[in-house]
Amino acid sequence: MELLNTLTMKEARQRVKEAFKDFTLAPEAVPILDALDRIVYEDIKSTINVPEFNRSTVDGYAVITKDTFGASEGLPSFLQMIGEVEMGKPTELALQPGVCCYVPTGGMLPKNSDGVVMVEYSEVLDDDTVCIQTSVAPKENTLQLGEDIAEGQVIFKKGHKLRPQDIGVLAGMGIISVKVFKKLKLSIISTGDEIIAPEEKIEPGQIRDMNTYSLAAAAMRDGCEIVGKAVVKDNLKLLQEKLREYMEISDIVLVSGGSSMGTKDVTKDAINGLGEPGVFIHGIAVKPGKPTIVGKVGGTAVFGLPGQPVSALVVYQTLVGDLIKDLYKTDQYIPYVLGEMAVNIASAPGREHYVMVNISQEKGVRKIYPVHGKSGMLSMMTKSIGYIKIDTNQEGLVKGQTTEVYLF
Numbered sequence: 001m002e003l004l005n006t007l008t009m010k011e012a013r014q015r016v017k018e019a020f021k022d023f024t025l026a027p028e029a030v031p032i033l034d035a036l037d038r039i040v041y042e043d044i045k046s047t048i049n050v051p052e053f054n055r056s057t058v059d060g061y062a063v064i065t066k067d068t069f070g071a072s073e074g075l076p077s078f079l080q081m082i083g084e085v086e087m088g089k090p091t092e093l094a095l096q097p098g099v100c101c102y103v104p105t106g107g108m109l110p111k112n113s114d115g116v117v118m119v120e121y122s123e124v125l126d127d128d129t130v131c132i133q134t135s136v137a138p139k140e141n142t143l144q145l146g147e148d149i150a151e152g153q154v155i156f157k158k159g160h161k162l163r164p165q166d167i168g169v170l171a172g173m174g175i176i177s178v179k180v181f182k183k184l185k186l187s188i189i190s191t192g193d194e195i196i197a198p199e200e201k202i203e204p205g206q207i208r209d210m211n212t213y214s215l216a217a218a219a220m221r222d223g224c225e226i227v228g229k230a231v232v233k234d235n236l237k238l239l240q241e242k243l244r245e246y247m248e249i250s251d252i253v254l255v256s257g258g259s260s261m262g263t264k265d266v267t268k269d270a271i272n273g274l275g276e277p278g279v280f281i282h283g284i285a286v287k288p289g290k291p292t293i294v295g296k297v298g299g300t301a302v303f304g305l306p307g308q309p310v311s312a313l314v315v316y317q318t319l320v321g322d323l324i325k326d327l328y329k330t331d332q333y334i335p336y337v338l339g340e341m342a343v344n345i346a347s348a349p350g351r352e353h354y355v356m357v358n359i360s361q362e363k364g365v366r367k368i369y370p371v372h373g374k375s376g377m378l379s380m381m382t383k384s385i386g387y388i389k390i391d392t393n394q395e396g397l398v399k400g401q402t403t404e405v406y407l408f
């Protein structure tokens with residue numbers, strides 16, 4: 001009798017990480033507007049100061065702040081106005097004690113000025129005199145040279161995933177093209193005599209292919225380029241042919257279905273027949289997703305994901321997604337929120353158990369409710385906001401227990 005040799009998810013992740021530790025991914029330069037969600041290839045240092053000059057953050061009067069100390073509406077300071085700074089232009093103006101000049105928001109501070117009084121706290125008495133009705137502290141209402149980004153500062157580390165604010169900062173530093181990791185190339189083979197493409201007419205006993213699409217979408221969201229997708233019958237030769245073709249063009253191949261112990265479950269043999277080292281994991285102590293297969297042929301990672309649609313996507317998220325982050329040398333952080341269990345939940349003994357959940361806000365408390373269903377019901381995931389994890393050694397979770405909800 002052949003039983004699945006089950007590792008913990010933690011052990012499986014470590015083995016996968018170890019197996020692909022020498023993997024390298026080349027860089028490419030892309031225009032910053034195409035760089036959203038891409039992963040920075042090497043540390044990026046700023047070659048300039050942002051801002052490149054001391055500037056005002058309000059419309060008002062540039063002053064030497066000492067001249068305003070103690071000023072108030074009842075006891076104002078009177079300063080001599082020596083001119084106006086023009087927006088977008090350098091200024092030759094220089095302040096001496098007792099003088100000020102007008103500066104617009106974003107305008108350059110004149111020499112010797114270390115703060116700005118907002119116009120609301122001033123009154124123009126005549127062409128030469130302004131009455132200052134408040135005191136400002138040094139640097140108040142200003143952005144100093146290099147205060148946003150200092151020259152030489154590492155602003156993005158290797159492995160950082162670029163977000164909209166990052167794209168703006170690159171533009172602010174005058175960088176219009178950025179070196180990022182090339183996209184990982186990933187392909188998907190859905191196996192099963194019963195599987196048909198979504199656009200085909202369905203016959204009794206057949207099932208429309210969901211896994212190719214959910215897995216492709218998940219991989220695209222993780223920054224992969226989908227270079228191949230196909231449905232293949234449960235046939236060793238056909239699967240091997242397709243695998244060979246896709247391994248040539250991919251860094252990662254996902255095979256959905258055929259991972260279990262049935263006579264037609266040929267994924268493991270197909271991978272092993274293609275080269276060394278072959279399958280190094282078959283079976284992980286998780287629910288759902290126990291029959292998962294992981295192999296390596298040449299430099300390509302091949303995952304045999306369980307055919308059940310929920311199992312396939314959960315294993316993708318907990319294992320494949322983890323490898324992808326690792327290959328991109330990016331942060332392993334999965335966003336989660338904390339909530340309180342609304343009910344007791346029993347767990348699968350001896351397995352790390354992933355339970356789909358929803359959150360309801362009740363009297364200011366985030367209550368977590370399980371979404372029930374079987375691993376063949378993908379809508380269970382569409383009805384859920386995320387999942388909770390019950391550790392192998394935990395018997396379950398009790399009502400009121402604070403729990404992390406990992407968000408989809």
Ligand SMILES: Nc1nc2c(c(=O)[nH]1)N[C@H]1C(S)=C(S)[C@@H](COP(=O)(O)OP(=O)(O)OC[C@H]3O[C@@H](n4cnc5c(N)ncnc54)[C@H](O)[C@@H]3O)O[C@H]1N2
Nearest residue numbers: 190207208209210211212257258259260265306307308311
């Ligand atoms: N004797 C045993 N039987 C099973 C075990 C076991 O340990 N011993 N494990 C069960 C578990 S758990 C799972 S999960 C499944 C995994 O089976 P396979 O990976 O071999 O997947 P299939 O049998 O091919 O398919 C399972 C199920 O999912 C449907 N499916 C498959 N591909 C797709 C697709 N692309 N889109 C939508 N639906 C798909 C398929 O029609 C089946 O209904 O094995 C258990 N059995």
Ligand code: MOO
Nearest residue numbers: 288289290311375
């Ligand atoms: O554990 Mo299997 O992966 O449900 O459904």
